[in-house]
Amino acid sequence: MNKLREMLAKFMYGRYGTDRLNMFLLIVLIVCAGLNLFVRNGYFSIVMSSWETLLIVLIYYRMFSRNIQKRYAENQKYLSLENKVKRFFGRTKYIQEQRKDFHIYTCPQCRQKIRIPKGKGKISVRCPKCGAEFVKKS
């Protein structure tokens, strides 16, 4: 068992190994394989199988790659993309939460978004940006 570990360590020496991007690819692979199991459709199965093969090749290629800098750069790119997606969903969630307690109006003059608490009846809203006033029901 120790010998095997030693061999593996030697083999992996100077190679990139795994990272966040590879984990993501692995998850996509598992999802593809799962879909392939549930959807029993010939054409779909062919497409999914080729995706699976491609993903497996890509994962192994990146893991055993000796071009560590390039793989690192790929991972950084992936991480910034992941952050963008997370931020986007974070913002969507924030807006949804705000919608519960606030109306969000757009100023008819300058398109500025204005948050008004709900349940106050008819109120006059003054745009903080351009000073335009308009009446809304909240």
Ligand SMILES: [Zn+2]
């Ligand atoms: Zn305005």
